[in-house]
Amino acid sequence: MAKFICTKCTKVFSDGNEGAKCPQCGAGYPEVYEIKNSDELLRKEVDKIMEEREKLGISNLIGGLECVIINTERRNQKKAAQELVSTTGLEYEGTVESENYHTCILRQPGNADFLIRARRHDCNPFREINKAVKTAFYPNTRLETLVFKAKDLEKFVEIQQERGVKFMTEDVIHYNDYNFIQTMPSQYTGNSIGFIEWLKEDREYFNEGTRRLEWDIRKPDRPHLKNIGKLDHCATRVKCEDRDAAICEFLSLTNYHFDFAIYVDYLNSITNVARLSDNEYAMVFTAGISPYESDEKTGPTEKFVHNYGHRVHHMAFLTENIEDTYENLKKDGMGFLVELVGSEDEGLKQTFSQPSEYTLLVNEYIKRYGDFDGFFTKSNVTLLTAATDNQ
Numbered sequence: 416m417a418k419f420i421c422t423k424c425t426k427v428f429s430d431g432n433e434g435a436k437c438p439q440c441g442a443g444y445p446e447v448y449e450i451k452n453s454d455e456l457l458r459k460e461v462d463k464i465m466e467e468r469e470k471l472g473i474s475n476l477i478g479g480l481e482c483v484i485i486n487t488e489r490r491n492q493k494k495a496a497q498e499l500v501s502t503t504g505l506e507y508e509g510t511v512e513s514e515n516y517h518t519c520i521l522r523q524p525g526n527a528d529f530l531i532r533a534r535r536h537d538c539n540p541f542r543e544i545n546k547a548v549k550t551a552f553y554p555n556t557r558l559e560t561l562v563f564k565a566k567d568l569e570k571f572v573e574i575q576q577e578r579g580v581k582f583m584t585e586d587v588i589h590y591n592d593y594n595f596i597q598t599m600p601s602q603y604t605g606n607s608i609g610f611i612e613w614l615k616e617d618r619e620y621f622n623e624g625t626r627r628l629e630w631d632i633r634k635p636d637r638p639h640l641k642n643i644g645k646l647d648h649c650a651t652r653v654k655c656e657d658r659d660a661a662i663c664e665f666l667s668l669t670n671y672h673f674d675f676a677i678y679v680d681y682l683n684s685i686t687n688v689a690r691l692s693d694n695e696y697a698m699v700f701t702a703g704i705s706p707y708e709s710d711e712k713t714g715p716t717e718k719f720v721h722n723y724g725h726r727v728h729h730m731a732f733l734t735e736n737i738e739d740t741y742e743n744l745k746k747d748g749m750g751f752l753v754e755l756v757g758s759e760d761e762g763l764k765q766t767f768s769q770p771s772e773y774t775l776l777v778n779e780y781i782k783r784y785g786d787f788d789g790f791f792t793k794s795n796v797t798l799l800t801a802a803t804d805n806q
């Protein structure tokens with residue numbers, strides 16, 4: 416059944432037809448329209464955001480991705496860190512105990528840092544949004560926060576608070592080596608966006624009041640892991656009706672721009688790409704073209720959001736010698752949702768692992784060839800999206 420949205424009062428309703436009146440506020444056309452994503456509407460909104468960003472003087476205050484925070488259940492934290500160093504190029508740097516967290520630090524030169532974390536106490540601001548059909552055993556598990564480099568963080572936060580952005584803390588938190596703040600989880604994506612302003616040496620997470628824990632996490636000596644490089648993109652799956660808002664929210668918080676969208680009609684899925692510049696980490700948002708109806712009818716993207724809630728679905732790592740690496744990861748026991756798709760001629764090869772039982776995240780391995788300047792190909796996007804139908 417078609418769904419409609421009233422842009423005046425944001426009521427979503429389904430018992431309507433062309434020219435329907437909003438049952439909440441009585442508004443009609445042009446305030447009421449059928450929910451079906453199109454880039455025409457999105458591009459208009461994006462233009463407004465870019466103008467506002469310029470006007471507010473925040474265009475150049477936020478840079479690239481600095482770190483990714485993945486929270487797990489306490490029982491899974493070490494296993495999640497061990498799994499990630501065993502299936503990527505990341506190395507284990509150490510574990511920090513702070514007042515509220517145990518945090519394993521994974522890093523690799525040229526890559527964002529990965530903080531694999533579990534809360535020491537039961538208070539978790541993400542708990543409500545973690546609730547979904549298939550997440551009963553994972554009330555604390557999520558890629559929670561993407562942290563971007565900031566300058567003049569106080570000014571940035573003041574401007575964003577005036578725009579109505581809600582942060583987890585009233586003020587910027589000042590540590591010895593950095594200033595930090597993060598937004599409340601987004602109602603559209605479940606993601607929090609973090610901002611870090613380094614004061615001294617880049618990327619020092621040990622502070623006064625933290626202590627180092629000796630945990631036995633070891634990177635296995637497997638040469639093919641050296642082929643796996645930096646984080647290329649993360650893909651967040653969101654509801655059809657939240658696609659435009661999710662993208663606009665992210666653009667208004669960062670210095671990213673909306674690049675393009677690929678529509679795969681028969682899977683009811685749109686893959687949308689936001690970028691900072693070539694060769695930098697990209698943010699991908701995937702949503703249905705039309706809203707969830709039933710598992711059978713709705714396609715893998717909307718079905719995933721229905722079952723797991725809106726969240727990051729996969730993390731994509733740039734991978735050299737991808738055929739060899741893929742074969743060796745399989746020999747190591749890693750399961751995959753799909754074989755390698757694409758070809759050198761098309762400019763791109765990719766595959767998806769099975770989701771992790773510790774983080775719920777899929778790893779994508781991606782090789783970009785030569786001077787291919789498209790970010791994705793429609794055929795790969797179609798095959799990869801279809802492969803997630805059984806999750």
Ligand SMILES: [Fe+2]
Nearest residue numbers: 650729731779
């Ligand atoms: Fe991807």
